[in-house]
Amino acid sequence: xxxxxxxxxxxxxxxxxxxxxxxxxxxxxGTIIGILPGLGPSATIAMLLPFTFGMSPVPAMIMLxxxxxxxxxxxxxxxxxxxxxxxxxxxxxxxxxxxxxLQGRAGAALxxxxxxxxxxxxxxxxxxxxxCVPLVEFSLKFGPAxxxxxxxxxxxxxxxxxxxxIIKSLMSAVIGLGLGLVGSDVVQxxxxxxxGIPELMDGVPFIVLVMGIFGIxxxxxxxxxxxxxxxxxxxxxxxxxxxxxxxxxxWAILRGTIIGFFIGVLPxxxxxxxxxxxxxxxxxxxxxxxxxxxxxxxxxxxxxxxxNAACSGEMVPLLGLGIPSSGSNAMLLGGMMLYGLRxxxxxxxxxxxxxxxxxxxxxxxxFILIIMNLPMVPLxxxxxxxxxxxxxxxxxxxCTIGVYTLNDHVFDVWAMLILGxxxxxxxxxxxPGAPMVIGxxxxxxxxxSLYRALSLAHGDxxxxxxxxxxxxxxxxxxxxxxxxxxxxxxxxxxxxxxxSMMA
Amino acid sequence: xxxxxxxxxxxxxxxxxxxxxxRYPLLKSILYGIIMSGAVFLIFRYWLDxxxxxxxxGL
Numbered sequence: 357x358x359x360x361x362x363x364x365x366x367x368x369x370x371x372x373x374x375x376x377x378x379x380x381x382x383x384x385x386g387t388i389i390g391i392l393p394g395l396g397p398s399a400t401i402a403m404l405l406p407f408t409f410g411m412s413p414v415p416a417m418i419m420l421x422x423x424x425x426x427x428x429x430x431x432x433x434x435x436x437x438x439x440x441x442x443x444x445x446x447x448x449x450x451x452x453x454x455x456x457x458l459q460g461r462a463g464a465a466l467x468x469x470x471x472x473x474x475x476x477x478x479x480x481x482x483x484x485x486x487x488c489v490p491l492v493e494f495s496l497k498f499g500p501a502x503x504x505x506x507x508x509x510x511x512x513x514x515x516x517x518x519x520x521x522i523i524k525s526l527m528s529a530v531i532g533l534g535l536g537l538v539g540s541d542v543v544q545x546x547x548x549x550x551x552g553i554p555e556l557m558d559g560v561p562f563i564v565l566v567m568g569i570f571g572i573x574x575x576x577x578x579x580x581x582x583x584x585x586x587x588x589x590x591x592x593x594x595x596x597x598x599x600x601x602x603x604x605x606x607w608a609i610l611r612g613t614i615i616g617f618f619i620g621v622l623p624x625x626x627x628x629x630x631x632x633x634x635x636x637x638x639x640x641x642x643x644x645x646x647x648x649x650x651x652x653x654x655x656x657x658x659x660x661x662x663x664n665a666a667c668s669g670e671m672v673p674l675l676g677l678g679i680p681s682s683g684s685n686a687m688l689l690g691g692m693m694l695y696g697l698r699x700x701x702x703x704x705x706x707x708x709x710x711x712x713x714x715x716x717x718x719x720x721x722x723f724i725l726i727i728m729n730l731p732m733v734p735l736x737x738x739x740x741x742x743x744x745x746x747x748x749x750x751x752x753x754x755c756t757i758g759v760y761t762l763n764d765h766v767f768d769v770w771a772m773l774i775l776g777x778x779x780x781x782x783x784x785x786x787x788p789g790a791p792m793v794i795g796x797x798x799x800x801x802x803x804x805s806l807y808r809a810l811s812l813a814h815g816d817x818x819x820x821x822x823x824x825x826x827x828x829x830x831x832x833x834x835x836x837x838x839x840x841x842x843x844x845x846x847x848x849x850x851x852x853x854x855x856s857m858m859a
Numbered sequence: 860x861x862x863x864x865x866x867x868x869x870x871x872x873x874x875x876x877x878x879x880x881x882r883y884p885l886l887k888s889i890l891y892g893i894i895m896s897g898a899v900f901l902i903f904r905y906w907l908d909x910x911x912x913x914x915x916x917g918l
């Protein structure tokens with residue numbers, strides 16, 4: 357009853373005109389961002405964060421969350437119409453979505469994608485409530501030692517699952533942890549790694565880092581690629597899939613919802629992996645796997661449902677434990693922390709209005725998105741005609757102004773540009789940026805938890821293994837590390853054997 | 860930026876990107892530079908009430 361009461365109260369707050377308007381604005385921008393290739397939700401949140409400082413936390417976070425799940429809706433549009441994924445989770449949609457568009461069924465592909473996204477998003481939100489509430493009750497038993505072990509486990513999962521190369525992900529996370537050390541010492545408050553630069557006394561500014569790593573680097577990369585977008589036209593009256601399309605997709609949508617939500621809950625896995633797994637499952641279970649890649653509607657419905665359900669699943673570790681599982685969730689966590697809110701179990705106790713309004717707004721956001729997306733897809737598709745050569749100077753300007761307005765320091769602008777170049781090089785060498793941002797955010801919390809745990813245990817390091825929950829979390833981390841090491845060594849040996857056979 | 864001021868810097872920045880990097884025609888580059896800096900100035904200065912740095916020309 358408590359959950360229902362809180363949720364209804366959350367709906368009452370989320371439905372106030374201003375909060376509703378912020379959800380609409382976030383959904384609109386999210387859809388546009390999803391449609392525009394080369395600009396992801398992480399970069400957009402990074403750009404918009406400084407401009408939300410004048411707002412209260414609830415409407416600001418409603419808007420930022422709406423951008424994240426709105427981008428998942430919009431991401432499919434470019435995949436289907438121009439064979440270019442608007443964001444990573446929509447890569448799979450190009451396989452069959454674009455083929456459907458070439459066969460004159462773009463409307464059906466866009467329609468089933470919106471319907472699947474809606475069902476995945478809404479059912480995923482119920483999943484979020486049912487999983488998150490018991491998780492919060494359980495994690496209230498956590499002390500500093502448990503938090504330390506949990507952050508270690510969360511970071512390892514992000515490193516092991518998140519990127520193409522574990523070594524590169526690990527490198528990125530370690531750099532992030534290192535950057536998290538810059539500023540004042542958490543125990544004595546003494547300056548640390550500031551090298552006489554007063555602007556670094558408060559640490560590496562989170563927004564400057566994310567704007568550089570995600571915003572500027574994405575712009576540089578996209579500008580280099582000089583994208584030319586030629587969209588397939590979709591008439592307004594051909595947007596609805598037929599009844600047979602919906603019936604054909606019903607199991608794909610159901611499976612996509614389940615796969616997406618549970619993959620989303622795992623830190624580091626996220627919506628991209630869920631869409632690939634869903635596609636694989638649909639192809640395996642289909643009676644006509646030969647049609648996949650040639651315009652099978654299940655190949656659009658399953659992955660699109662899965663990536664939106666994963667978006668709800670990703671909120672479980674974020675809201676319940678304070679552990680972000682993707683780059684965009686790290687942005688949301690950073691945003692909440694800038695507002696003085698610390699996601700995790702205590703947030704449900706100290707700021708229940710905030711949490712439940714946010715959850716309710718996500719339900720409402722999914723309704724807004726389906727209303728906005730089904731009839732307005734042709735209008736959104738018009739944005740693809742905007743030349744990128746005009747768009748990227750505008751994005752660079754917004755980033756620059758946003759960073760400058762933080763403290764009125766030109767230092768921040770230079771730092772952002774330098775980090776932008778670093779982020780661009782990271783992209784070139786396939787080094788993921790998300791572990792770095794997660795390291796920067798969680799590093800100081802990790803250090804504080806370590807310090808508090810050791811203080812409580814009078815310096816006894818065995819506290820991490822003698823406390824049962826902490827021991828289990830560290831045990832899982834150890835098993836993960838050993839498994840990954842074993843797999844890597846085996847792959848290296850197989851590769852070496854293949855090379856010697858070739859020689 | 861403090862010498863030139865925000866508006867002239869943005870105009871110059873957009874002009875250089877479009878004319879030099881994107882090979883837009885000269886007049887079009889100047890026009891887009893003026894439009895973009897004007898739009899950004901109006902949005903951020905008057906709508907969002909952000910104090911943008913002024914240069915010698917007071918812009």
